[in-house]
Amino acid sequence: MPLKPLALSLQWGRFDAAAAQRSALPRHLIRRWIRHALTTDAEITVRIVGADEGRQLNRTYRSKDYATNVLTFVYSQAPLVTADLLLCAPVIEREAQQQGKYLQAHYAHMLVHGTLHAQGWDHEDSADADSMQARETQIMQALGFADPYARQPG
Numbered sequence: 118m119p120l121k122p123l124a125l126s127l128q129w130g131r132f133d134a135a136a137a138q139r140s141a142l143p144r145h146l147i148r149r150w151i152r153h154a155l156t157t158d159a160e161i162t163v164r165i166v167g168a169d170e171g172r173q174l175n176r177t178y179r180s181k182d183y184a185t186n187v188l189t190f191v192y193s194q195a196p197l198v199t200a201d202l203l204l205c206a207p208v209i210e211r212e213a214q215q216q217g218k219y220l221q222a223h224y225a226h227m228l229v230h231g232t233l234h235a236q237g238w239d240h241e242d243s244a245d246a247d248s249m250q251a252r253e254t255q256i257m258q259a260l261g262f263a264d265p266y267a268r269q270p271g
Contacts, residue, residue, distance in 0.1 A: 132167020
């Protein structure tokens with residue numbers, strides 16, 4: 118299946134270790150990871166933030182008072198997907214360490230996950246979660262990464 122066109126805007130919030138995160142996430146990789154998850158043309162903004170901004174946005178828009186790994190704000194799904202993906206760098210880094218994953222692999226997974234949400238995928242019930250996880254695994258493996266849901270040794 119050919120990759121879909123993507124208009125990508127990449128933004129960086131101000132937070133400790135932003136420079137290190139930026140060097141681990143070149144724009145061409147972010148574009149590649151998102152495009153592999155798209156089934157239609159898209160305009161997506163990716164904003165990578167620190168814990169304070171991530172917590173504030175999660176509290177404001179989801180009434181949850183903590184920073185989460187990825188928030189997806191969907192504006193349209195057809196004929197063009199338009200969405201903002203907000204990734205919280207400290208949460209993603211902590212999760213990667215806890216799960217024994219490479220940082221880039223976890224970022225790729227969260228971008229694929231958020232992109233699927235932007236297209237209407239969800240995991241609110243177990244059947245939807247199983248379908249979404251299977252699709253994420255398929256995409257991640259096509260990108261050369263391991264199954265993000267496989268149990269890590271140790």
